[in-house]
Amino acid sequence: MSHIQQMIVSPAARLQEVSEYYFAKKLRELRERMNKGEDIINLGIGNPDMAPSDDTVKALINSAVEPHHHGYQPYKGIPALRNGFANWYLNTYGVTLDPEQEILPLIGSKEGIMHISMAFLNPGDQVLVPNPGYPTYTSVTRLVEAEPVFYALTEENGWKPDLEALAAQDLSKVKLMWINYPHMPTGTNASLADLEELVAFAQKHQILLCHDNPYSLVLNKEPRSIFSVPGAWEVAIELNSLSKSHNMAGWRIGMVAGAQPYVDTVMRVKSNMDSGMFLPMQEAAAAALNNSYEWHRARNEEYAERKVIACQLLDTLGCSYATDQAGMFVWASTPDGTDGFAFTDAVLDETLVFLTPGGIFGSEGNNYVRISLCTPKHRLQEALERIRERQLTSV
Ligand SMILES: Cc1ncc(COP(=O)(O)O)c(C=O)c1O
Structure with missing residues (x-):
């Protein structure tokens, strides 16, 4: 609900070519669907779900209680x-x-x-x-x-x-x-x-x-x-x-x-x-910034395990990808050069699994998708099962 139909001034000219960030819009849409009871697995955004180190959180708490x-x-x-x-x-x-x-x-x-x-x-x-x-x-x-x-x-x-x-x-x-x-x-x-x-x-x-x-x-x-x-x-x-x-x-x-x-x-x-x-x-x-080598290693090990499932999911979808990628995503080409937007919309509608269409990063990404590793293994596994099911029913 909005209290007004129209603003009394127009937005600055510099906004003419700038629209709301894709994820802000898409996440709102996904949230609305989830609020209606749809169990969407969001493999879109790179938002780490694991905790900072204990020392980090302790330092925050110890400092925040100081009145000055x-x-x-x-x-x-x-x-x-x-x-x-x-x-x-x-x-x-x-x-x-x-x-x-x-x-x-x-x-x-x-x-x-x-x-x-x-x-x-x-x-x-x-x-x-x-x-x-x-x-x-x-x-x-x-x-x-x-x-x-x-x-x-x-x-x-x-x-x-x-x-x-x-x-x-x-x-x-x-x-x-x-x-x-x-x-x-x-x-x-x-x-x-x-x-x-x-x-x-x-x-x-x-x-x-x-x-x-x-x-x-x-x-x-x-x-x-x-x-x-x-x-x-x-x-x-x-x-x-x-x-x-x-x-x-x-x-x-x-x-x-x-x-x-x-x-x-x-x-x-x-x-x-x-x-x-x-x-x-x-x-x-x-x-x-003082986190131990072991802390970073354990975080990477978890991402590596998730990546195995993410790659199985991409294999099941018929996507191809390089195996030496760094970072917390896997980037993959769509099967037979399908448009990434149409492809991810179809996957979302049929399986309630959201992948990012590569085209939001520019036209050279149009025939690609990006899958994020910021989801726990059991949810990634569930996404994989849904996609396997989809492939079986579409054969
Ligand atoms: C390439 C790149 N640069 C910068 C950022 C912004 O990161 P920060 O959380 O530090 O603002 C992101 C976040 O997704 C990113 O992917």
């Missing part, structure tokens, strides 16, 4: 959190960051995409955006009235950008390029040589390379930072996040790393938008 821990906090985060990120970068990627000047904690890395875009883009600037890729790169680019220029990632190219073809285009208006490895949604990892080529490309064309790196610890044997590449400091910044790697998606904790002038520029935007992060969450995040 409830005030505004420094815009650039508490030293313990920035030091935690710096140690984590050193231990995970072998990269040294100065916690005073090269790290800015964020309220989730998604907001970082907006801050970076506001900090560096003028209306009319062009931005290289992966197709398929995380939809927020496109919508935020449009929100700041810049222009997304899509670069195709295709199965034939191993889901890597064709930098030679890109260099042959007019790049004079391109100011920024989004890259994301391990790549969502395709699960492709980048080798050090791939990242070196990207850095060299950014240097040659004077483009700010923004590496979005939230999946590096999930089912990935070789976590890499863009700063593993010599020369990256001049041309690159990196987003990272505790959402997937530490099971803390709802906490909204991420960070941007980069050379001081870049981080300071992002800070000029961010400090005008929020007023710091809740101290107990920062202390808990610092504790999470």
Whole structure:
């Protein structure tokens, strides 16, 4: 029910090409169906269902009971959190960051995409955006009235950008390029040589390379930072996040790393938008960054077991996929190149199992689907049984 038929003012022009996030709409639809009693198994969204480490939750509780821990906090985060990120970068990627000047904690890395875009883009600037890729790169680019220029990632190219073809285009208006490895949604990892080529490309064309790196610890044997590449400091910044790697998606904790002038520029935007992060969450995040190797291994083992069932489900549907994907999804082509939207709608209607149509990540994803591993094994197994049943009845 709405109290009014029409607003007295029209939305800003910048919203003309931006619609509500696909998942916001789709999840509302699924929720409505579930409220009516349909037992939908949602294998769509990458929302980790496992808990953060015990030490993380204890740190939150212990800090929250302190009466003086409830005030505004420094815009650039508490030293313990920035030091935690710096140690984590050193231990995970072998990269040294100065916690005073090269790290800015964020309220989730998604907001970082907006801050970076506001900090560096003028209306009319062009931005290289992966197709398929995380939809927020496109919508935020449009929100700041810049222009997304899509670069195709295709199965034939191993889901890597064709930098030679890109260099042959007019790049004079391109100011920024989004890259994301391990790549969502395709699960492709980048080798050090791939990242070196990207850095060299950014240097040659004077483009700010923004590496979005939230999946590096999930089912990935070789976590890499863009700063593993010599020369990256001049041309690159990196987003990272505790959402997937530490099971803390709802906490909204991420960070941007980069050379001081870049981080300071992002800070000029961010400090005008929020007023710091809740101290107990920062202390808990610092504790999470100390999670043991064993904690990460156990989380990955659970995802690996789920992946086996997810792959059986995809096999049953007649989908094909690469077996070396990193991250918390499996990306697969639909049988006989069927349209992913029609395919996932049919699967949903017939089995009440929801898979993500690859087309929401861009046109190059049209004939693909993405299945998330953020569902317990017994539910994945149930989804598999329903799909087996469907295949039997449709034969
Ligand atoms: C590629 C990519 N980047 C960024 C994000 C945002 O993560 P965060 O929870 O840190 O905002 C996501 C979340 O799904 C993602 O898939």
